[in-house]
Amino acid sequence: MVRLTKIYTRGGDKGDTSLGDGSRVRKYDLRVAAYGTIDEANAAVGLARLHTPKLPDDGACDAMLARIQNDLFDLGADLCTPAQPGENASKALRIVQTQVDRLEREIDAMNSALKPLNSFVLPGGNATAAHLHLARTIVRRAERDLTALMEREDMNPLALTYANRLSDHLFVMSRHANGFDAGDVLWIPGAHRT
Numbered sequence: 001m002v003r004l005t006k007i008y009t010r011g012g013d014k015g016d017t018s019l020g021d022g023s024r025v026r027k028y029d030l031r032v033a034a035y036g037t038i039d040e041a042n043a044a045v046g047l048a049r050l051h052t053p054k055l056p057d058d059g060a061c062d063a064m065l066a067r068i069q070n071d072l073f074d075l076g077a078d079l080c081t082p083a084q085p086g087e088n089a090s091k092a093l094r095i096v097q098t099q100v101d102r103l104e105r106e107i108d109a110m111n112s113a114l115k116p117l118n119s120f121v122l123p124g125g126n127a128t129a130a131h132l133h134l135a136r137t138i139v140r141r142a143e144r145d146l147t148a149l150m151e152r153e154d155m156n157p158l159a160l161t162y163a164n165r166l167s168d169h170l171f172v173m174s175r176h177a178n179g180f181d182a183g184d185v186l187w188i189p190g191a192h193r194t
Contacts, residue, residue, distance in 0.1 A: 020081030020092070030152060034145040035079040038163075041138040042072040045170075048131035055128060055177055064106055064173070068166065071099050075159055079146075083154040095158045103165040110176045119186040121171075125178035132177060136170035139163055 011017070016024045017032060025032060045065050052062040077093040084092075123133030146160045178184050 020077065021084075023082070030145065030149045031079060031082070034142060034149050035076040037138060037142040037145050038072055038076050038079065041135055041142055041166075042069055042076075044131065044135035044138050045069055045072070048128060048135055051126075051128035051131060052177075054126075057176070061128075061173060061177060064169075067102070068169070071095070071162070071166075074099070075162060078156055078159050079149075083156060094156045095162045097158060100158060100161050100165050103162070103169045107165070107169050107172050110172045114172070114175050117186075119188070121175065122185040122187050123174075124185045125174070125183040128177040129174040129183070132170050132174035136167050136174065139167040139170060143167065 012027065015027050017027050017029075018024055019031065045068055049062055049065050049069075052059070052065065055061050074093055075095055078095050081092045123137070124130050143160065143163045146155075146163055149155060150157070150160060175184055
């Protein structure tokens, strides 16, 4: 467990921060940007959760989002600790395949109740769906950050897989939140060109 007794340390006052292995990097380092974007996505998921009690799904979406928020902290810890050659998997907290598998099961379960799409969905509908779309777009940005990081440094490949699956999960959940797609706002190509 983490125990925080003091919130400020002054360690970052000159633009550096500590990684999970104790090394210091600039605050604009790609690794810091990646886990910062994951943190931002987690905050957006928290906003979406404020609206899930209004869904008629007996708390299923809120429970999924609660697990996702915890996973996002796991993902941040994974990214915060650079991979080491010959690393003992039990030492560093890493995203694992079972977390990805759970997302896939939940996507499949939610998607099975939805009609196939004939157009792209515009972010919106109701407040829950709109917040889920915002979280999805932040996760997509995190995927871009993770891809750039992966090209430069060794990292857990499941970190990127998890983020990719999560953006799909949030999209499907947004449709679920929109009344099983009845409230989806669909893109009408060129509708306002005249």
